[in-house]
Amino acid sequence: MKEIEDTIKKYYDKNIEDEISSFDKLVTFSSEFYFDVAEICDSITRIKNIERNPSGFNFNDAAILGLLIRIWKILKEVVYYYKKNNGDIIALLDRQIVEAVITAKYLLLSDEETIKDYRKCSYKNRLEIASIDPDSNLFFKTPAGKRLKKSVLEKMSAEKLTINSFKQQKKNKWKLSGKNFFEIFSSVEPEKFYKYMYGITSESIHGSWNDSMDYHLIRNSDDTFLPYPHFQQVDIRLVTPIIRLLNDPYLLWLKRIDAESDYINKAFKFINTINIKLFNSFEGVYAEKIKESI
Numbered sequence: 001m002k003e004i005e006d007t008i009k010k011y012y013d014k015n016i017e018d019e020i021s022s023f024d025k026l027v028t029f030s031s032e033f034y035f036d037v038a039e040i041c042d043s044i045t046r047i048k049n050i051e052r053n054p055s056g057f058n059f060n061d062a063a064i065l066g067l068l069i070r071i072w073k074i075l076k077e078v079v080y081y082y083k084k085n086n087g088d089i090i091a092l093l094d095r096q097i098v099e100a101v102i103t104a105k106y107l108l109l110s111d112e113e114t115i116k117d118y119r120k121c122s123y124k125n126r127l128e129i130a131s132i133d134p135d136s137n138l139f140f141k142t143p144a145g146k147r148l149k150k151s152v153l154e155k156m157s158a159e160k161l162t163i164n165s166f167k168q169q170k171k172n173k174w175k176l177s178g179k180n181f182f183e184i185f186s187s188v189e190p191e192k193f194y195k196y197m198y199g200i201t202s203e204s205i206h207g208s209w210n211d212s213m214d215y216h217l218i219r220n221s222d223d224t225f226l227p228y229p230h231f232q233q234v235d236i237r238l239v240t241p242i243i244r245l246l247n248d249p250y251l252l253w254l255k256r257i258d259a260e261s262d263y264i265n266k267a268f269k270f271i272n273t274i275n276i277k278l279f280n281s282f283e284g285v286y287a288e289k290i291k292e293s294i
Helices: 002-009 023-044 059-083 087-108 112-121 126-131 143-158 167-171 181-188 191-206 209-215 236-245 247-256 262-293
Strands: 217-219 225-227
Touching: 002 023, 002 262, 023 059, 023 236, 023 247, 023 262, 059 087, 059 112, 059 236, 059 247, 087 112, 087 181, 087 191, 087 209, 087 236, 087 247, 112 167, 126 143, 181 191, 191 209, 191 236, 209 217, 236 247, 236 262, 247 262
Parallel strands: none
Antiparallel strands: 217 225
């Protein structure tokens, strides 16, 4: 808790309006802010109610905790490339944060059987490895192949799963609760955000034509194209919406493990206030930067 308090205190004496009054200041301040948010999320995943969990977390708790850890790890990488002024890589990472955030929130609002379903769905591709006959694939007679199969079987055994434990998952085509990601997203966040926070960023993953036109090509006046070999500059509009999504899963996690904190609730409200200021300031300072460059 002290780590979180120390991080928040850094902002008490800051004049936020001045810190974001120009484009360069905004980038500098937002870089620090995004990293501090990741640090707070990191700290939350290390909070434990000793009475509830004297040693560690069970499989269902761990399934959610793993997602929350994944979120702050990727967010720290986003900050790294943000400081490198590399918007292309951030676009690739954003989608993974959204997937982890939405899935974690969905699980935290669901029952224990849904969390178990999530765990079992992760064996979709590993199940074939677990049941494969080494005579049908010589790779699994090699030391590497044997190790791979052994690791899958050991994890299944720890979860008391066999190759016959996945009838429902097969029936649902290995989709969590039988839902696609759009349906899961829409059940925990406003549907209208899906296209902008996940759909468009997915184009970076899938290598769409629109993504190439936006980031990797220059269009000439005669509708021919030339290479654009530079990385896109950073843009807070790629990161700030992601920060907005973080509140619920981390607070719901603390509620789940009986470690709720009024201070952390207030801390996230404070984070949200700053985050909104960042987003609202962007258009003005960006317009000023464009004027200066003309």
